[in-house]
Amino acid sequence: xxxxxxxxxxxxxxxxxxxxxxxxxxxxxxxxxxxxxxxxxxxxxxxxxxxxxxxxxxxxxxxxxxxxxxxxxxxxxxxxxxxxxxxxxxxxxxxxxxxxxxxxxxxxxxxxxxxxxxxxxxxxxxxxxxxxxxxxxxxxxxxxxxxxxxxxxxxxxxxxxxxxxxxx
Numbered sequence: 001x002x003x004x005x006x007x008x009x010x011x012x013x014x015x016x017x018x019x020x021x022x023x024x025x026x027x028x029x030x031x032x033x034x035x036x037x038x039x040x041x042x043x044x045x046x047x048x049x050x051x052x053x054x055x056x057x058x059x060x061x062x063x064x065x066x067x068x069x070x071x072x073x074x075x076x077x078x079x080x081x082x083x084x085x086x087x088x089x090x091x092x093x094x095x096x097x098x099x100x101x102x103x104x105x106x107x108x109x110x111x112x113x114x115x116x117x118x119x120x121x122x123x124x125x126x127x128x129x130x131x132x133x134x135x136x137x138x139x140x141x142x143x144x145x146x147x148x149x150x151x152x153x154x155x156x157x158x159x160x161x162x163x164x165x166x167x168x
Contacts, residue, residue, distance in 0.1 A: 034063060035088055139165070143164035
């Protein structure tokens with residue numbers, strides 16, 4: 001998708017739906033970062049930089065591992081604020097790298113359209129992690145490996161594999 005520039009009528013902060021859409025996209029971006037294991041200060045900084053790139057002022061973001069709160073003001077002094085709860089968290093460095101690349105793309109050069117922002121967020125959301133069987137096999141081998149390293153006999157090693165299989 002080409003980096004489209006915002007049409008003049010779409011880019012005006014007076015357009016309330018534009019501001020709410022930007023707020024929703026920033027919330028989606030931030031929640032994806034938190035759900036992927038990003039530090040809260042990094043999430044706050046990234047969201048504030050993105051809002052600044054879209055010309056918003058008095059931007060603030062507050063993140064804790066299970067909540068993201070974003071507030072900004074437009075040129076008409078209208079305040080937009082919303083929060084989102086993060087339920088599922090983990091560690092996904094590939095997704096974090098993709099989100100950081102999107103953040104850099106949004107904050108450099110010309111202002112990108114909200115469609116650009118949205119489509120790239122959807123692409124990042126579609127990234128497939130390891131399948132459940134692969135994770136299960138990895139967990140079994142890791143458990144068995146630790147049992148071996150700590151000097152267990154073959155029976156204990158097999159039990160460790162079975163326990164890992166049951167836990168996953």
